[in-house]
Amino acid sequence: xxxxxxxxxxxxxxxxxxxxxxxxxxxxxxxxxxxxxxxxxxxxxxxxxxxxxxxxxxxxxxxxxxxxxxxxxxxxxxxxxxxxxxxxxxxxxxxxxxxxxxxxxxxxxx
Amino acid sequence: xxxxxxxxxxxxxxxxxxxxxxxxxxxxxxxxxxxxxxxxxxxxxxxxxxxxxxxxxxxxxxxxxxxxxxxxxxxxxxxxxxxxxxxxxxxxxxxxxxxxxxxxxxxxxxxxxxxx
Numbered sequence: 672x673x674x675x676x677x678x679x680x681x682x683x684x685x686x687x688x689x690x691x692x693x694x695x696x697x698x699x700x701x702x703x704x705x706x707x708x709x710x711x712x713x714x715x716x717x718x719x720x721x722x723x724x725x726x727x728x729x730x731x732x733x734x735x736x737x738x739x740x741x742x743x744x745x746x747x748x749x750x751x752x753x754x755x756x757x758x759x760x761x762x763x764x765x766x767x768x769x770x771x772x773x774x775x776x777x778x779x780x781x
Numbered sequence: 782x783x784x785x786x787x788x789x790x791x792x793x794x795x796x797x798x799x800x801x802x803x804x805x806x807x808x809x810x811x812x813x814x815x816x817x818x819x820x821x822x823x824x825x826x827x828x829x830x831x832x833x834x835x836x837x838x839x840x841x842x843x844x845x846x847x848x849x850x851x852x853x854x855x856x857x858x859x860x861x862x863x864x865x866x867x868x869x870x871x872x873x874x875x876x877x878x879x880x881x882x883x884x885x886x887x888x889x890x891x892x893x894x895x896x897x
Contacts, residue, residue, distance in 0.1 A: 712890070713890045714825065715888070716885050719885065721884060758824065765880070766886070772824065773823075773824045
């Protein structure tokens with residue numbers, strides 16, 4: 672089976688940096704994706720890591736260590752609009768089904 | 782970016798009736814479509830994977846006779862919830878993938894189903 676662990680909730684102030692960790696146990700691994708979901712909305716793709724290292728996309732960065740079965744999403748220069756749930760998800764192949772973590776609810780305060 | 786559209790966005794139906802939700806890839810041909818269900822404040826749970834022209838592959842515990850999935854074309858997949866009950870009330874989300882999209886899977890806007 673597969674399981675992904677991530678913190679349930681994080682609170683931070685505007686302008687701060689938040690790191691959301693994700694550890695996984697899977698029977699097969701191809702890549703780790705991150706999705707953002709606002710309340711009542713659909714998930715939107717943020718980032719993908721297939722190889723070890725850091726991927727940077729604007730204010731968001733994602734990191735993967737395959738040997739540690741661990742990754743994280745880094746949110747920098749937090750803005751109020753970043754208040755949302757963030758999910759890590761693993762896949763076993765390109766285009767393969769995603770298995771999602773429980774989600775981390777990020778609350779950004781003024 | 783690629784666009785995946787779902788319809789309806791919200792639907793209310795009576796217990797015992799059936800409801801169909803459509804998922805369309807608007808600007809690409811989706812080789813594979815996925816259907817997820819999400820209860821409030823919970824994660825997305827995969828229900829089934831469908832490839833165009835073939836039968837859907839259901840996840841363990843998902844009743845295939847209750848949740849009928851059809852992927853008749855490369856741009857359309859449908860999920861029919863048959864004999865709906867209040868416990869089927871949930872947020873249903875589809876996603877789509879094509880080889881050209883690489884490692885990105887695109888999600889639809891989701892459909893809220895309320896069974897009364």
